[in-house]
Amino acid sequence: xxxxxxxxxxxxxxxxxxxxxxxxxxxxxxxxxxxxxxxxxxxxxxxxxxxxxxxxxxxxxxxxxxxxxxxxxxxxxxxxxxxxxxxxxxxxxxxxxxxxxxxxxxxxxxxxxxxxxxxxxxxxxxxxxxxxxxxxxxxxxxxxxxxxxxxxxxxxxxxxxxxxxxxxxxxxxxxxxxxxxxxxxxxxxxxxxxxxxxxxxxxxxxxxxxxxxxxxxxxxx
Numbered sequence: 001x002x003x004x005x006x007x008x009x010x011x012x013x014x015x016x017x018x019x020x021x022x023x024x025x026x027x028x029x030x031x032x033x034x035x036x037x038x039x040x041x042x043x044x045x046x047x048x049x050x051x052x053x054x055x056x057x058x059x060x061x062x063x064x065x066x067x068x069x070x071x072x073x074x075x076x077x078x079x080x081x082x083x084x085x086x087x088x089x090x091x092x093x094x095x096x097x098x099x100x101x102x103x104x105x106x107x108x109x110x111x112x113x114x115x116x117x118x119x120x121x122x123x124x125x126x127x128x129x130x131x132x133x134x135x136x137x138x139x140x141x142x143x144x145x146x147x148x149x150x151x152x153x154x155x156x157x158x159x160x161x162x163x164x165x166x167x168x169x170x171x172x173x174x175x176x177x178x179x180x181x182x183x184x185x186x187x188x189x190x191x192x193x194x195x196x197x198x199x200x201x202x203x204x205x206x207x208x209x210x211x212x213x214x215x216x217x218x219x220x221x
Contacts, residue, residue, distance in 0.1 A: 044214050052082075057104065057191055062218040080196075086211070092176035095202030100212055103194040111187040115162055121149060133172070146170040147178075157220050161186040165209070168201055180205040184216050 049062040052069070063069075067086050072079040080101040089097045107114040133142045147168045154161045162185040168178035177200035184195040197212035199205045 046218060049218075054081075057188065057193070059188060059193065059219055059221050061215060061220070063100075063215050084215075086208070093179070093198075093200045094177070095200055096204050096208070098197065098199045098208040098212060100215060101196045101198070103196065105192040105194060106190060107187060107192045108190055111160060111162065111185065111192065114187070114192055115185060121164075140170060140172055142170060142172055156184070156186055156217060159186050159188060159221060167205075177201060180209060182209050182212060186219070188221050 046062045048065045050065050050067075050069075051060055051062050053060040063084050064086070067084050068088075070083045070085070071081075072083075080103045083099050083101045086098040087096075089099070105114070105118070109117075130142070130144070147166060147170075149167075150165045152163045152165075154163055162183075164183040164185070166179075166181040166183075168180065171178040180199050180201045182197045184193075184197075186193045186195070195216055197209060197216075199208040199212075
């Protein structure tokens with residue numbers, strides 16, 4: 001297994017499994033027109049950025065020209081459509097590393113209904129995974145106080161989006177840092193695009209999530 005594959009596997013597992021161990025009050029996201037919600041980011045110079053286009057799903061976005069872009073073989077199941085990295089990353093991730101993954105999901109219902117059904121932070125899953133955490137003998141136990149979750153709404157190229165931010169303050173594994181994760185759920189046609197920004201929680205994590213915001217807000221449908 002390559003270092004890049006190992007790194008991605010760890011952050012993907014952390015984001016899909018460990019995040020559910022958080023304490024979070026299950027509520028609807030705040031509407032996009034409420035104060036405090038971010039519907040756009042400051043205008044930035046993207047003249048030196050590259051453009052990714054996906055004709056099949058009808059969208060494109062820009063990302064910094066010096067970032068790495070990785071795709072995965074079709075036979076590798078449970079992989080995202082792609083991952084982009086802000087620079088040469090370190091195994092397990094370190095403060096300053098940022099990746100953005102895209103996972104495509106079929107959705108015949110509206111965005112709220114899809115999110116309610118597929119949200120990995122509902123009360124039943126939280127209760128189940130906290131129990132598994134206590135029984136785990138290879139890592140650290142995660143409690144409800146070990147991370148923070150916020151939900152907001154935004155408009156991205158005129159499309160309503162649900163933004164879900166998860167901050168881990170404690171790592172679950174014997175190796176590797178805790179992660180800060182921001183999910184951007186955007187419905188386009190019968191597909192929900194889940195862009196997932198992942199960075200180790202640290203001094204630079206907030207600034208790196210803001211960089212991810214800048215990438216996501218270049219999306220055009």
